Amino acid sequence: MTQQSAGLPPKVDARKCAVRQETLEGQVPLAGLARLQDAVQSSSENAQVEIACGRDELGNFTLDGHIRCEVEILCQRCLGPIPHAIDAEFQWGIIRSEEQAKNLPKSLDPVIQGEEKLDLYAALEDEILLHLPFVTYHEEDCVPRENLVFGDEAEAAPDEDRENPFKVLEQLKGKQGK
Numbered sequence: 361m362t363q364q365s366a367g368l369p370p371k372v373d374a375r376k377c378a379v380r381q382e383t384l385e386g387q388v389p390l391a392g393l394a395r396l397q398d399a400v401q402s403s404s405e406n407a408q409v410e411i412a413c414g415r416d417e418l419g420n421f422t423l424d425g426h427i428r429c430e431v432e433i434l435c436q437r438c439l440g441p442i443p444h445a446i447d448a449e450f451q452w453g454i455i456r457s458e459e460q461a462k463n464l465p466k467s468l469d470p471v472i473q474g475e476e477k478l479d480l481y482a483a484l485e486d487e488i489l490l491h492l493p494f495v496t497y498h499e500e501d502c503v504p505r506e507n508l509v510f511g512d513e514a515e516a517a518p519d520e521d522r523e524n525p526f527k528v529l530e531q532l533k534g535k536q537g538k
């Protein structure tokens with residue numbers, strides 16, 4: 361059974377979907393995901409998501425998914441936007457409580473659904489946040505090198521007119537010693 365819609369439901373009963381081997385496919389509007397919006401400069405309007413629900417040979421409830429979206433993060437050097445495409449696959453194992461996580465095979469990421477329905481959007485938001493880039497600089501030299509002052513370069517070419525603070529300190533100590 362395939363449930364197809366333009367928008368993915370925000371909450372699902374993941375266990376029921378797994379038993380029915382449903383395919384969840386659709387879009388997740390990203391503007392409403394506050395943690396994501398805090399982490400990025402901007403994002404595409406939607407993420408495109410496909411999730412195949414089922415059970416593995418051990419009977420675990422599994423959601424195998426694929427999520428794609430685009431975000432822009434700020435370059436820490438020039439403060440310009442860096443476009444970043446997220447294209448990630450995930451394998452969730454649905455558990456009822458934290459303690460059950462240890463029963464899952466390592467290939468499954470534990471996702472908790474208690475008595476309530478699973479907050480699918482929040483779980484997908486976690487997945488996007490996991491795939492944000494670690495390096496927040498443009499790969500190219502986005503700021504001309506001559507405008508950058510590196511710590512060791514500044515030391516290598518000291519300003520001779522400026523008094524060395526340590527020298528001043530030595531002089532003070534010398535005076536006190538006399």
Ligand SMILES: [Zn+2]
Nearest residue numbers: 435438498502
């Ligand atoms: Zn930059």
